Amino acid sequence: MNLTLLNVIVAVVIAIAFAALNAAYLVWAERRGAARIQRRPGPNINGPFGLLQPPLDGIKLMAKQLTTPGGADKVLFIAAPVLAMFPAIMSFVTIPFSDTIVAKNMNVGVLMIFAFASMGSMSLVFAGWSSRNKYSMMSSVRAVSQAVAYEIPMLITTITVVMIAGSTDLMEIVNQQSPSILHWNIFPLLGNSHNLLMPLSFLIFFTCTLAETNRAPFDLGEAESELVAGFHTEYGSMGFGLFFMGEYANIVIGSCMTTILFLGGWSCPFGLFPGVWWFIIKLYILIATFIWIRWTFPRTTIYGLLNLSWKILIPLSLFNLLFTAGLIKVF
Amino acid sequence: MVTYFSEIYRGLLSLFEGMGVTFKEFIKPTVTVSYPYETLEMCERYRGHIELIENEEGEPNCVVCMMCQRACPSDCISIAGKKEEGSKKKVLTKYMLDFTKCSLCGTCVESCNFNALDFSKEYNLASTRKEDFYFDLLKRLEDRNK
């Protein structure tokens, strides 16, 4: 695919539209899902099944006044929500939804996505620092230690997958898993490595995705019963809206990565009709799990979170990395 | 080492158990009442604000004995009555209930010895003006009889 200017613009526009649409309707899905779990109907007044709720909420947010708290660092305060949204949209550019639907495939796609993902926590720091609010400050400090603690096991697990595939190209990683469900990295019985510990790797990666996206049970940055609303306490209007959209866009990115690295991307479990629909099905099952988890568990503590990362996830993922390396060397 | 792994295993198991519970709730039907579209009927003993009871002629049972006014802990009731010439009984001319102060304790109904007061079943009482909560019970009685 040639990288023409038009191509890039179209890709970015589609990425923004996809991210925004997903963010808006994931809020709806989250509210409906949470309501069903709690045996309520959820938003059902505006439009059929409440489907007009997200655009109306968006209009309401846009119509509100954007206030900056007194004494806040104005530049950072305005930059923070933009920074929350920007890396998520950029990551969409390189994600392959099928073997043809990809804006720009790169042979270092994995690296690029992780590079952008680590920018996400920067926006939280900016927001917390510039808000001039003690709660926001504490929240952003938490967010940094959380990001440091969870990027390590996440990257180690990704390296395991990259080692199996022998490539950092996302297309290549999917292509290697395509024949059947037994070639997927979650149960690699027939693939390159016969590593039976991969389901564990999948769990580690999924947990880290939860933590990276600041989702419950790791939503320590938000922690509304302790820190009021954490880093976005002082934000209203579309500033808050962008944080919100950024959060959901990050969830989509995290689920896309899990699908590509472990669940075989667009390949079918039985080798039939591979295509973008399989990708979408897997993606939304993962997102539903995100929502399901959020409305089931209480929040962890900050030390519980760090203990989980440093005492359990990092040792286990390191062990799995060595084990996989050994298996690849032997076979 | 064994405790380390068994703790991880049991922890994971408890998480899946919890998710099982929420999944079971997810597929059950909803239990809420979507209020403005559906309403529940108030139970028989529901204690709303007070209402005058009428006799067969449509006149209030009240004999202006002032018991309710005296019993009220918050001074919400003010009654006035006058004696018609020639008749022994007093006739109720004013029964004002200041609902802004009322705490729905029901002491007035209990203190009434003439079966003149009852609780209404009305609960849609929201308003933006304070004056809307000064109820003229005699007028309400007339409106009911219309």
Add this chain to the structure above:
Amino acid sequence: MNAPVETNAPIEIQPDETFILNVGPQHPATHGVLRVKMEMNGEYIVDAETVIGYIHRMHEKMGEIKTYPQFLMNLSRMDYLGALGYSHGHVLVVEKASAIEVPERAEYIRAIMVELNRIASHLFWFGAFVMDLGGFSPLMYALQDREHILDMLEAVTGSRLTYCYFRFGGVYNDIDDDFISAARKFIPRMRKSLKKYHKLVTGNIIFRKRLEGVAPLSKEICRKYGASSAVARGSGINFDVRKNEPYSVYPEFDFDIPVYHECDSMARYMVRMDEIEQSLRIVEQGLAKLPDGPVMPKKKPKIIKPPAGDYYQAVETARGSFGVRLVSDGDKIPYRLKLRSPTYSNMHLFDEACKGMMIMDALAFMGSLDLVIPEIDR
């Protein structure tokens, strides 16, 4: 003590490195208008001071200017979650003072109602507590069960929250067969729900990690501040007014007082969950033993004027030992009515106990104390 080993490590504090954090009076974790002024060193609490009185309504003073029946409804406004227990204390002390005989049926009805109210209160606490810890769905499940109790109580008393049901000498309305069958149906339903809660919440590893070993309260500190209810019983103090100073018909019921010796937040949680089961047992027995008869005494003084004297009655409410001290000078208005509210004592140990905790643990600890702010401020 497994989880927060780090939290209790001594921290060296430079005086200029701390900052003041105002938690409340409008904060999601304080469940009302309670303000906690915390001196923080990062996430650690160096010092805390609870500031109360934002919704002080002078209930005690009102008791001195209102006649006895007029004051009845104030008691249910003190604690909006377990209102009946507070009315119980008040009617008992006035009955004791003016020697009013209560029919047996009325006593049983009171006990059943108070226990149902206690379950409702504990259910709400359970939901709110888990919500403090970040789990939302348990609150909704708890409210569903609580709704059944409120429906039953509404059908009898006429109101859902601030019941004004007990009268001197008996109760306002008799219970009917509908209530009895509804209560009988509710008991197995609640037992099933309890199993669900234990599966969803109690067994959950995140939940256990947050509570086990967190916020230890020694027996000494509980005694020092006069703590009662689950706060004391979670620290190994076997004290329950229903057993230790029996009143009403409680001696006739067979029930246990759950006591845990772990002293942590988990112990306080478990005490309350076990108390729901014990209250169900009392309701079950009460319904079985319910005698026939009137619910108000035949002869009762028209105007209640207790003879001059000093009377005291304690009852076990959902939040602990609630005492009413009545000083009468023989008038129809009490000379002094002192209300000893349990949460007032339970809350004040927070200042001392939360030193050195992280803010997350401290707020979980505050949740485990089961604070109802209007009841503290009275």
